[in-house]
Amino acid sequence: MNHSISLTVNGARREFVLDDPRVTLLDLLRERLHLTGTKKGCDRGQCGACTILVDGKRINSCLALAISHDGADILTIEGVGRGDQLHPVQAAFIAHDGFQCGFCTPGQIMSAIGMMSEAQAGNDPERIRECMSGNLCRCGAYAGIVDAVLDAQAGMDESNQRRSA
Amino acid sequence: MKQFDYVRPATVAEAVAAAAQPGAAYLAAGTNLLDLMKGGVSRPDRLVDVTHLDGLDRIERLADGGVRIGALVSNADLAHDADFAKSYPAVAEALLSGASAQLRNAATVGGNLLQRTRCAYFYDTASRCNKREAGSGCDARDGENRTHAVLGWSENCIATHPSDFCVPLVALDAIVEIEGRNGRREIALDELHRLPGDTPERESALEPGDLIVAVRLPPAARGFAAHARYLKVRDRTSYAFAVVSAAAALRIENGKIAEARLALGGVAAKPWRARAAEDVLRNVAPTVDAFQEAAWRALTDAKPSGDNAFKIELARRIVVRALTLAAAGTPARIPALPASPFASTSGAIHA
Structure with a gap:
């Protein structure tokens, strides 16, 4: 069964069709959006390499199902600077x-x-x-x-x- | 991770109906469940996502002086609620001593109560574990077990409940509100978690479909705000589970303890309320001698389940120190290292 979700990622609204509910926010960012700045370290919530902001709060994206975060506002490392200007x-x-x-x-x-x-x-x-x-x-x-x-x-x-x- | 069906109910009633089916599990933040699913430890056929349900994310001050905490309130939001932290400082300190900031931002109140043990043999699907697979045996019994239970364990299971949050909650007589197939009911938190006995696979009093919707603290819980601490010894200073922890709360009147509350963490399959210790602290002066007597009472029934005899003496010392800190008064601010015996603001004597 396919599930449709929408996320705002680094200010841009994106629609996704998920054919598998197992996809984490981390895998969605890396594999679907090719935003590979967010790293997969342990993939078990122990190392923090996958930290992103969801609705302004830092969480481990490896332990967050994308399907459960329908409507969320996400900020990744790719979205913190302004052009060439570093955060x-x-x-x-x-x-x-x-x-x-x-x-x-x-x-x-x-x-x-x-x-x-x-x-x-x-x-x-x-x-x-x-x-x-x-x-x-x-x-x-x-x-x-x-x-x-x-x-x-x-x-x-x-x-x-x-x-x- | 095994394939599963994803269900997002619109109401609590729909959630209960969907989760009452065999093989179903509730999903809140998933900070523990997804980890378990990735490791093949939990293999639900259906996830019932409760995170979009309305009305479960509020902290409500009740007219009677109690507080009602919605099951979906995050650990961080609760700990940082200024009024809550002021009224229940040991609970806030316990919350802030648990996990990491990222996990506290996601993890929920209900999920914290129902998190699973961190026993390594429970997590390792190649090991025997009566909790994971009933009747398969317990490899922890003769394994690496220095952090395992010293109270309430059985030959079938020596795992501990890992929550910090639950320890002061059980000391303060927290009540759990549950929505189930037969409607709403409530039980004392002390009755939520079960000791292992012959059925370590049955960890709680919950029935299929039961959903924790709120945790309540009764009016009397507020009366300990001036003398309440949570103290937690761990293998590293931050981001580690308790080896042993204690929540101590006192109501002091005219130089004497009118009422004491004490609970231990990291020592049993449930947050361990030490009522016998509380009894000896009634109507006595808050002295080290009294605290040592209480510590002795709290651990009377303790016995090692392996290489962990040290935890019994450690627990006694943590009890004395937590009571000493509580008697000295709740600090105006939660220490820089919450619940740490190494906190620079401790000011405690070494028991």
Whole structure:
């Protein structure tokens, strides 16, 4: 039995016909839309490489059935920058060497963007490590990742202050 | 993953009818179920997706002073609800100590209650497991079992229930609202999960088609807000299941404990309410001696199920420390590392 769903992916509305309800959001993004920035690491919700934002919240796309998310608004790593202009979190990861092999990086960045909008960590490195614990980096670039998130958070705080001043 | 039929009911009644069929399972966020299905541990013929049902995602303050939490409220939304966290701080701390931020954003209240054990032999379909396949045996019994149960286990199953959320909930007398084929009913959370006995494959009091629609905390639960903590020892600081955890909540009047609540996690197939320990804490001063007596009572019936005798002593110490922290007062903010004994704000003595 075929199921029709519609999703908004990086701002564009897309219609899909699913001939199999087993398709996860991760596989839909990678195999149907060829948005391969979202990575398949463990495929079991343990590594965070597949992190995307669904309706503004970070989740593991490997543990989400596409069919169950009919109508959802999805943001992936491909949708965070503006043309050639990097998202501030992307720029901060480059500035602070927040990666080595890069495989976990899209998930780390999506998770950091989600975390900053949750406003749960602020500029406390201990909180950042805690709030980012769902993203593993087997190269061990954690020190750079925390620095990058701190820097991006500081930049966001500054621009918020400017806006309210 | 085995093929399945996908059903999206429009009403709770339709959901119950669809899920009452043999081989059917409810799908909420799927953070545990999809993992189990990918591993071939769960093999439902039909998934009944309840995530689009109306009215199950609300946190309602009740006129009597209680609170009603819809089954589809996410773990994160509940923990970050300021009024909820203030009224039930140990519940919020437990929620934030569980899983990862991504999983907490997706995982639901109802799903948290019904998540399955993380026993590695349950997950490994090449191993014998009485819970996964009734009567097949238990490879955990002589296997790697340092994290397994020390209370309420049987020769047939030594698995633990992994939820953090359930531990303070059971301490606070949470009630589970269930919609079933014969209409609405409610049971105490303490009666939802079953101990293994001879039928470890039967994990809960739910019947086919039963849908948890809400969890309620009675008015009295709010009375512990000033002295409530959840403490959780795990093999790594974050994103790990409890080796042992404890929820402690006290009502202190005129320097004495008027009422105590205590429950343990990671020690049994259900969140473990320690009523005998609560009894010895009534009308006594909140002292370390009293807490040590309570800890002793809480673990009186404990026995190792394998290489886990250490969990009994660990549980005693966690009980003393959780009670000590609770007596000191609920901190104004949840610690940077929720429920961690290594939290920089702990300020607790070592029992």
